[in-house]
Amino acid sequence: MRILVVDDELSMREYLEILLTRAGYQVEAADSVGKARAAIEAGRVDLIVSDMKLGGDSGMSVLRAARAAPSPPEVILITAYGTPESAVQAMREGAYDYLRKPIDNEELKALVQKALEKREIVRENQALRSSLAPGVGRFLLGTSPSMRAVWTLVEKVAASPRSTVLITGESGTGKELVARAIHWKSARSGQPFIPFNCAALAEGVLESELFGHVKGAFTGATSDRAGLLVAAGEGTVVLDEIGEIPLSTQVKLLRILQARMVKPVGSSSEVPFQARVLAATNKRLDEEVKAGRFREDLLYRLNVITIELPPLRERPEDIAALAKMFLAQLAGDLGRPALNFEEETLALLQRYLWPGNVRQLQNIVERAATLSDSDRLGPDSLPPALRGEVDTHSGGEEPQLVAGFSLERFLDSQERRYLMHALRRAEGVKTRAAELLGLSFRSFRYRLAKHGLSDREEPN
Numbered sequence: 098m099r100i101l102v103v104d105d106e107l108s109m110r111e112y113l114e115i116l117l118t119r120a121g122y123q124v125e126a127a128d129s130v131g132k133a134r135a136a137i138e139a140g141r142v143d144l145i146v147s148d149m150k151l152g153g154d155s156g157m158s159v160l161r162a163a164r165a166a167p168s169p170p171e172v173i174l175i176t177a178y179g180t181p182e183s184a185v186q187a188m189r190e191g192a193y194d195y196l197r198k199p200i201d202n203e204e205l206k207a208l209v210q211k212a213l214e215k216r217e218i219v220r221e222n223q224a225l226r227s228s229l230a231p232g233v234g235r236f237l238l239g240t241s242p243s244m245r246a247v248w249t250l251v252e253k254v255a256a257s258p259r260s261t262v263l264i265t266g267e268s269g270t271g272k273e274l275v276a277r278a279i280h281w282k283s284a285r286s287g288q289p290f291i292p293f294n295c296a297a298l299a300e301g302v303l304e305s306e307l308f309g310h311v312k313g314a315f316t317g318a319t320s321d322r323a324g325l326l327v328a329a330g331e332g333t334v335v336l337d338e339i340g341e342i343p344l345s346t347q348v349k350l351l352r353i354l355q356a357r358m359v360k361p362v363g364s365s366s367e368v369p370f371q372a373r374v375l376a377a378t379n380k381r382l383d384e385e386v387k388a389g390r391f392r393e394d395l396l397y398r399l400n401v402i403t404i405e406l407p408p409l410r411e412r413p414e415d416i417a418a419l420a421k422m423f424l425a426q427l428a429g430d431l432g433r434p435a436l437n438f439e440e441e442t443l444a445l446l447q448r449y450l451w452p453g454n455v456r457q458l459q460n461i462v463e464r465a466a467t468l469s470d471s472d473r474l475g476p477d478s479l480p481p482a483l484r485g486e487v488d489t490h491s492g493g494e495e496p497q498l499v500a501g502f503s504l505e506r507f508l509d510s511q512e513r514r515y516l517m518h519a520l521r522r523a524e525g526v527k528t529r530a531a532e533l534l535g536l537s538f539r540s541f542r543y544r545l546a547k548h549g550l551s552d553r554e555e556p557n
């Protein structure tokens with residue numbers, strides 16, 4: 098993937114170039130709008146990271162040049178502290194996102210990665226449309242029954258134009274990816290997709306960003322401004338981390354979703370909006386309701402359709418495929434097409450509990466690829482936590498404690514791992530594995546079936 102860095106300041110340009118090159122991308126730099134435009138027109142760019150201030154020029158010109166391209170690259174703008182107006186304007190004109198100075202390296206890298214994923218999904222979608230091939234595309238990968246159920250739901254939901262959808266799941270399970278897939282598969286795909294993090298803002302700012310405000314509504318409101326719900330047009334707005342919005346805003350949001358009308362802060366009249374609203378959270382909203390932190394009526398309004406993303410440890414059959422896909426992507430970016438996992442490495446990945454889910458898997462694959470000199474990634478390319486042989490019974494490592502992961506589920510997953518371990522030790526001979534575990538053959542077979550392991554030829 099190719100990134101264009103645009104900044105008139107040499108030091109900033111160099112800093113961004115080094116940071117992104119180290120992250121494995123192909124980076125080019127431009128010091129003016131003119132040069133940026135030339136690179137865009139030459140079709141050399143997948144993503145642009147541009148400063149908003151470019152001498153006498155503005156990053157908005159770069160954004161507009163990008164949007165005018167036949168296959169528009171994504172654009173991330175960097176704004177100075179305290180200029181939210183220009184950032185929102187940029188979002189409205191189709192920027193992927195913006196970052197405030199001072200730049201946080203990790204935040205930038207995460208944003209770049211997400212923007213490039215979107216670019217892939219758009220391209221994939223174009224390819225899909227032209228080939229009429231069904232399916233969500235390789236970015237929503239998973240062949241486990243639970244993930245296939247998710248894809249089916251995504252397709253159905255994408256086809257229904259208005260319905261609000263609640264996407265739940267632990268951190269890193271792919272909620273945002275699902276939101277994007279719903280958007281890109283829907284008739285709204287030509288319109289803006291606006292992920293909005295509800296946790297990041299104070300109550301007043303949250304409402305004025307979402308609902309808009311009128312001139313004079315508060316100090317600093319120097320003109321009328323449409324909120325994101327209206328600015329998104331016929332597109333999709335994702336209310337990310339919906340569990341974090343204050344109760345008073347919840348009341349308003351409920352009314353707005355029912356009426357499909359929004360009242361800007363300080364205004365007495367309502368305006369209609371067309372955008373589809375998706376909501377995402379890694380909290381258990383039913384528990385938030387019980388604790389009095391979330392309104393039950395809003396939950397009912399949101400969860401007409403719920404897409405629940407299963408944690409990765411509950412679909413171990415997806416681990417190898419995801420790991421291989423991430424490795425293939427990385428290998429392409431790093432120019433090392435021959436990269437592969439050793440069998441043992443894959444086995445270790447499959448045995449791990451993944452408290453950080455798919456995101457953690459992606460990070461660990463990236464780490465392994467970066468550390469390894471050889472084209473075959475051995476177990477030593479994995480962090481120690483993954484290398485411990487069946488860790489809990491060897492006593493070598495603390496079990497990972499994951500919030501919401503009950504003792505029963507923990508024991509269950511340990512049992513599964515222990516069974517697999519025994520099978521491996523017995524080289525697949527079930528009677529021997531049963532013996533190793535001190536179980537009767539019947540009881541062993543019963544447990545294998547319970548964990549869906551019975552028809553496996555090669556346990557790993």
Ligand SMILES: Nc1ncnc2c1ncn2[C@@H]1O[C@H](COP(=O)(O)OP(=O)(O)OP(=O)(O)O)[C@@H](O)[C@H]1O
Nearest residue numbers: 236237238267268269270271272273274379455456
């Ligand atoms: N099924 C999948 N196929 C391919 N990549 C995936 C899949 N699920 C998640 N990922 C990748 O894992 C990372 C995390 O996904 P995402 O940001 O959607 O998670 P999230 O549930 O929104 O997490 P959080 O709650 O922390 O915001 C992303 O880089 C995403 O591309």
Ligand SMILES: [Mg+2]
Nearest residue numbers: 272273337377
């Ligand atoms: Mg997310």
